[in-house]
Amino acid sequence: MSQLIGTLVILGASGDLSARLLLPGLAQLLTSEPERKLTLIGAGSEAWDDAKWHEVITSSFAEENASGATVASILEGSHYFQADVTKSADLQKILDACEGVPAIYFALPPAVAAAACAALQEVTLPEGISLALEKPFGIDEQSAIDLNALLLKLVPEEQIHRVDHFLGRSTVLNLLGLRFANRIFEPVWNAEHIEKVEIIYDEQLALEGRARYYDTAGALVDMIQSHLLQVMAVVAMEPPSTLRSHDLRDAKQLVLRATRVWQGDAIASSRRARYTAGEVQGRNLPSYVDEQGVDPKRETETLAEVTFEVNTWRWAGIPFTLRSGKALAERRREIVITFRAARQLPVGLKGHNDPTVLRVFLAPDQMSLEINVNGPGDPYELERISLDAHFGDGQLLAYREVLAGILDGDSSLSVRGDSAVEGWRIVAPVVKAWHDDEVPIDSYRAGSEGPTLWPRI
């Protein structure tokens, strides 16, 4: 750890991301690495004072049982600024109060974050300042290109962190270790031996009061355009020679550049649906369209599934299906690699020649390898077993890793500008087909496994 940043400024400090994810992540980081020295500044439109801000920090830190001298000093030295962060004068005042090199975290709605970046053009920026932006980065390919151009007028690429907390996950690093530190996987990690790849992120959580953002995004933009395509890029990348930022990001970008909707047919290779009233884990949920702040005319999907192809020598012809949805029966967060079945079973072996399946589970980090063995009983009869393993500590918060990257100036796990644009390019045909109503919006009961007619993956 060699920390470059002296002050972390959270713009949008009164929002959900700040209280629920950023502050607990910071608490975990500072508790486990007490040698870090940091000043924390919060800014937002709410008329809070320092006392109210300290209350918010204290309550978020308590969730992680934060303790230690750094944690105490954070509270003591932290200030809150009521500000309109789209005004240069307000931003200048905040930056003038920073100690050491600041990092600005834009925990703001995307349009406000873009306006705040525009306002930074009129501000004197301290040398070395880092800018951390949340997803969605822009609202389409062109706006992402424009936002990149604006950011690059302010700071060099190395000082921009386009946060994708799925890349902060130790699971993704575990995936690299699994693939590249074992001789048994890499030689079969290709179209010759793999039949299909699925990346599934089913949530039991529903809208959770986030209509203001979610109703204009939907599951495709919220999860597939950003997080799941990034995870797919890690699954499909060529072996990087180092884990340094350039190598890792180049390898991911090569995958994304080669990716398009399956057979170029956005209508046939995508599905969308929206939940109706139901019960999830004992919670009664209204229909999505009846949630406060939702405009039913937008036809926002809460479940999206899209199949892509990666047109490289390694992957040509292999479907990569990405799915994510809310208010589903089960929480499923897994990467499923289905291998091709054995070419031929020796005559005499009975039972199914089921393909080997490798499942990598995301948070908590686990894996299972489902294989055929000659189990107990009839030794000629094949049986299915699963070799299960837990990767290290499943308790690390993704935002702890995100914040560590920002504070240490390590952008290897954040999304590079060209990658952010590529994500929009890849999903654009699906966005258009859905917008033009060429793919019907199905429905599913909250607490179910999804629309009954959808094949289960």
Ligand SMILES: NC(=O)C1=CN([C@@H]2O[C@H](COP(=O)(O)OP(=O)(O)OC[C@H]3O[C@@H](n4cnc5c(N)ncnc54)[C@H](OP(=O)(O)O)[C@@H]3O)[C@@H](O)[C@H]2O)C=CC1
């Ligand atoms: N919440 C989550 O689970 C996740 C969120 N994200 C991303 O994080 C970002 C923020 O999301 P979230 O926290 O949920 O959103 P919220 O709406 O909860 O918070 C946004 C905050 O920004 C403030 N704000 C808006 N406009 C201004 C302004 N002009 N000046 C100062 N403050 C302003 C809001 O204040 P006010 O309410 O007073 O307008 C609010 O405190 C989004 O890009 C989202 O996609 C990413 C991953 C997960």
Ligand SMILES: O=C1O[C@H](COP(=O)(O)O)[C@@H](O)[C@H](O)[C@H]1O
């Ligand atoms: O970015 C987002 O991610 C969460 C899912 O991530 P998790 O780490 O909280 O499981 C998702 O619920 C949310 O809609 C999305 O904006």
